[in-house]
Amino acid sequence: MGQGQQERVTTSLAGAVAEEIGASLAPVDAELERRYPGDPGTRQPVHTVYVPGDAFTADTLRDWGDRALAALDEHAPDAAAFAAALGLDETLADDVYARVRAKLEREPVEDLRVDFEDGYGSRPDAEEDEAAARAARLIAAAYADGTAAPYMGIRMKCMEAAVRDRGIRTLDIFLTGLLEAGALPDGLVLTLPKVTYAEQVTAMARLLDAFEKTRGLVPGRIGFEIQIETSQSILATDGTATVARMIQAAEGRATGLHYGTFDYSACLGVSAAHQASDHPAADHAKAVMQVAAAGTGVRVCDGSTNVLPVGPTEKVHDAWRLHYGLTRRALARAYYQGWDMHPGHLPTRYAAVFAFYREGFERAAARLARYVDRAGGDVMDEPATAKALAGYLLRGLDCGALDPAEVARQTGLTRADLEGFASPRRGDLTATAR
Numbered sequence: 001m002g003q004g005q006q007e008r009v010t011t012s013l014a015g016a017v018a019e020e021i022g023a024s025l026a027p028v029d030a031e032l033e034r035r036y037p038g039d040p041g042t043r044q045p046v047h048t049v050y051v052p053g054d055a056f057t058a059d060t061l062r063d064w065g066d067r068a069l070a071a072l073d074e075h076a077p078d079a080a081a082f083a084a085a086l087g088l089d090e091t092l093a094d095d096v097y098a099r100v101r102a103k104l105e106r107e108p109v110e111d112l113r114v115d116f117e118d119g120y121g122s123r124p125d126a127e128e129d130e131a132a133a134r135a136a137r138l139i140a141a142a143y144a145d146g147t148a149a150p151y152m153g154i155r156m157k158c159m160e161a162a163v164r165d166r167g168i169r170t171l172d173i174f175l176t177g178l179l180e181a182g183a184l185p186d187g188l189v190l191t192l193p194k195v196t197y198a199e200q201v202t203a204m205a206r207l208l209d210a211f212e213k214t215r216g217l218v219p220g221r222i223g224f225e226i227q228i229e230t231s232q233s234i235l236a237t238d239g240t241a242t243v244a245r246m247i248q249a250a251e252g253r254a255t256g257l258h259y260g261t262f263d264y265s266a267c268l269g270v271s272a273a274h275q276a277s278d279h280p281a282a283d284h285a286k287a288v289m290q291v292a293a294a295g296t297g298v299r300v301c302d303g304s305t306n307v308l309p310v311g312p313t314e315k316v317h318d319a320w321r322l323h324y325g326l327t328r329r330a331l332a333r334a335y336y337q338g339w340d341m342h343p344g345h346l347p348t349r350y351a352a353v354f355a356f357y358r359e360g361f362e363r364a365a366a367r368l369a370r371y372v373d374r375a376g377g378d379v380m381d382e383p384a385t386a387k388a389l390a391g392y393l394l395r396g397l398d399c400g401a402l403d404p405a406e407v408a409r410q411t412g413l414t415r416a417d418l419e420g421f422a423s424p425r426r427g428d429l430t431a432t433a434r
Helices: 015-035 060-075 079-086 090-106 125-145 164-180 198-215 242-249 261-267 280-293 313-332 343-373 383-399 404-411 415-422
Strands: 047-052 111-115 151-155 188-192 224-228 254-259 299-301 338-340
Touching (some): 060 079, 060 313, 060 343, 111 188, 151 164, 164 198, 198 242, 242 254, 254 280, 313 343, 343 404, 404 415
Parallel strands (some): 047 111, 047 338, 111 151, 151 188, 224 254
């Protein structure tokens, strides 16, 4: 057959066969769409900061940023000192240090949770009522005047019998206070701690449904995070992964799975000296969480370190190196969010995040550009890899590690283009390939 001659195409199966198969798989298609909608395509904060309900004030966000800057001034007054303390590549030192300081001045906290659980404890009802109402008033005011973190909310008490009613009341006071102040902010986040059974997640979903109906809100408006800090939340008595059932029990309201380092470690009998986010028990739990959440649109958040960067410079540097290393380790394992317990953790959180994205930026941008242009290279990438590359660049942009102009220059793509690659629901990954 000569070149350019049209190929003769023949088939054997009747069209009815494909139709029958399509009909038989229609329920599966619908189930896949419902259970695995993919990433929501929204910004994920790099951390969550916890502040006890009685300690939260209108100045908390700025105070954390100022205290973090003061820690830098005292213990790492320039890029060289900071890089030496962390073992940061000298070629990145100036850029990362400048970005860290700018971040602490501009947006020191990306996600703040006013804590009414372990960080708050048991208080007289009148006292917790007042603290919950104050949290609502201050958060509403922060969103109104533009001083809020991108994400803010509360961690209530859990659904266990002893504290259930108290937790429900605090949540009601907080949400009602936000509505009385105007509306629920777009960055609202709620955290349900110490979840053991999927039924507790269902109860939370029903509670929020009842609130929405009472206040005339759009159904499903309010989501929540599930905190994983008990062994039962990972493995059920029948040997199945409880956390997978919890995601489904949330009825579409689950937004995140947060690993609780110390409660979970203690639950397994890990001694205090070895309770850390890089313990094998922690790695197992987070791996199960990661697999259960994959494709569901629910994001996984790492835990925290309880080693605080306080005291003389030598001790601060030791704590910084630990926190920096744990954060870099988590990022490599695709845990893009973690907890920060002290203002002194902010410099190393952002240093680790910025270094992670700065180090890989040029190669990731070049790979994505080659994929888009269908050009060759030393790596043969597929659509799934293009999705990961775009997601990497978007996360770097969101946190301030990368600048829009340099990403556009290196990739030839706009942010909208990147979002199209990162979120398949926005269009076929191959559609934008030139």
